[in-house]
Amino acid sequence: MNKYVKMIIALSLIALISGILLGGLNELTKETIENNVLKFKKIPAAAHIFEIVSGKLSPEERVTVEENLLSNKRSFELEENKKVTFFVVQKEGQPYAATIESFGKGFGGDLGVMTGFHLQTGEIVGIGITTLSETPGLGSRVTEMEFSKQFSSLGKDSKIMVKKDGGEIDAITGATISSRAVCAAIANAQAVWEKHHEKIVQASQ
Amino acid sequence: MEYFELIIGAIFINNILLAKFLGNCPFLGVSKKMDTAIGMGAAVVFVLTLAGVITYAVEKYLLIPFDIGYIRTLAFILVIAALVQFVEIFMKKSIPALYKSLGIFLPLITTNCAVLGAAIISIQNEYDLIKTIIFSAASAVGFALALVLFAGVRERFEISRIPKPLQGTGIGLVMAGLLSLSFFAFKGMI
């Protein structure tokens, strides 16, 4: 058989097998993977906000809350073809706040923050950290309650900045960059809320 | 300004080789002589930047529209392999001297983690075309820089006395560690 025909047949055959195998595997694992990203990265932060709103949870309660948040996830359209998933935090059984994830430039990379906005007033009810690669013991302390509770009950138009930059937030000692990143992320979330809050509130009902 | 940060970051702070560990195999293999190091460095800059552009296009016009993002690794490595083949053919015809001196290391650029790595990182960070080009080129320059510095150091210990077990790759790695440590100094820069 012609040399070139042989090459083409061999390559095509291998490509075909590869395609079928991978396509099949993708179908099998697609949903699990999507849920994993939500489950491990975003839900814990949303649950943290839930705790800020409704009080401390026991480990069992936490599991239930996380499952509820996941199964009740909503989405809205950020721009054409770009859907954003968000979670609805409930208080006393009623939709209370919507959590939006946004990012700021931290010391070791992107710092992800989940901000909870009160559905009616747009007030910030609390924050949770989703992803961070900051210095352990310094920048990583932005996850601590001491730091994050400063962001509760801030009006939706308040200027979120560290004291060094003229704002009200106490940065973590020795971790100005990380603290600034959190503020920047929240500011980004505020911008999203400003622009899309009607859609978000509607999707939360 | 953002571009400047991107460049400084890619070359010094997050040096693709000394901080991100991508591109080690050729690093220890090619860096024995200064000229091969410079040649390899230049070749990598060329290939990596071009690869950045092409993989960007593949992602944007093929993987996303057809929702087959999961075969990204497969698609990218094929693109890179084909690209290196073309560069080989091109170089053989136009710069045969360089082609000869690089020898087997030219096709080995295909398996250089730095090329595939930088392409994947550009996608993960969602860079637009301009940033992809800048990031790819800067990363490659960082690689070339580390390579050339290392070759310089290595040429020196050709004539030093090194304990036998450490000769060759062992001492090479130790020196790479010290070089990496010196780049650590850039961490607080931005």
Added chain:
Amino acid sequence: MSTIAREFTKGLWDEIPLFRIVLGLCPALAVTTTMENGLGMGVAATFVLVGSNGLVSMLRKIIPNEVRVACYIVIIATFVVCVEMITKAYFFALSESLGIFIPLIVVNCIILGRAEAFARKNTIVKSLADGLGMGIGFTLALMLLAGIRELFGAGKLTLLFGDTILIQHPFGFLQQAPGAFLALGLLLGLMNVINNKIRG
């Protein structure tokens, strides 16, 4: 039977990847911050290596010589994408820790190297043995390096059976980039010393 066993065992010392066959460095330096990551990477790479060796050997008479490297790449990449999907779905934490180094298994010189040097010239069973031996050797090498970096770098090491070893005053820098290079370099030297003593 003994030749098959030999193909398997050579990957465990004589031709152990990382120390004797100095390939596969990139992941070795990056993921060996904890023993768990080292193990995870080793297992993932072994899966790809065994799979690709097996398939390349199976198809060795059919793949035309001119396009063999392209075919190897497609085969290896296919296994790598499988590993990517499986880890993201069922071992999410591991996939996050190993990050970009899972897709980078596709350019791990060990795998392409074995396909080119061995699998295309040998029977399926021998190739599988070679792949398995090299894979396990690689995993052991990774775990050794990781164990040292974790114990002396982070100060504590939790062994598989639950015991935790603690060390006062760890060398934090072993966990960072320069420490990785240094640790591997010195370990390589040590391996050479041991090898010389054994092989006389």
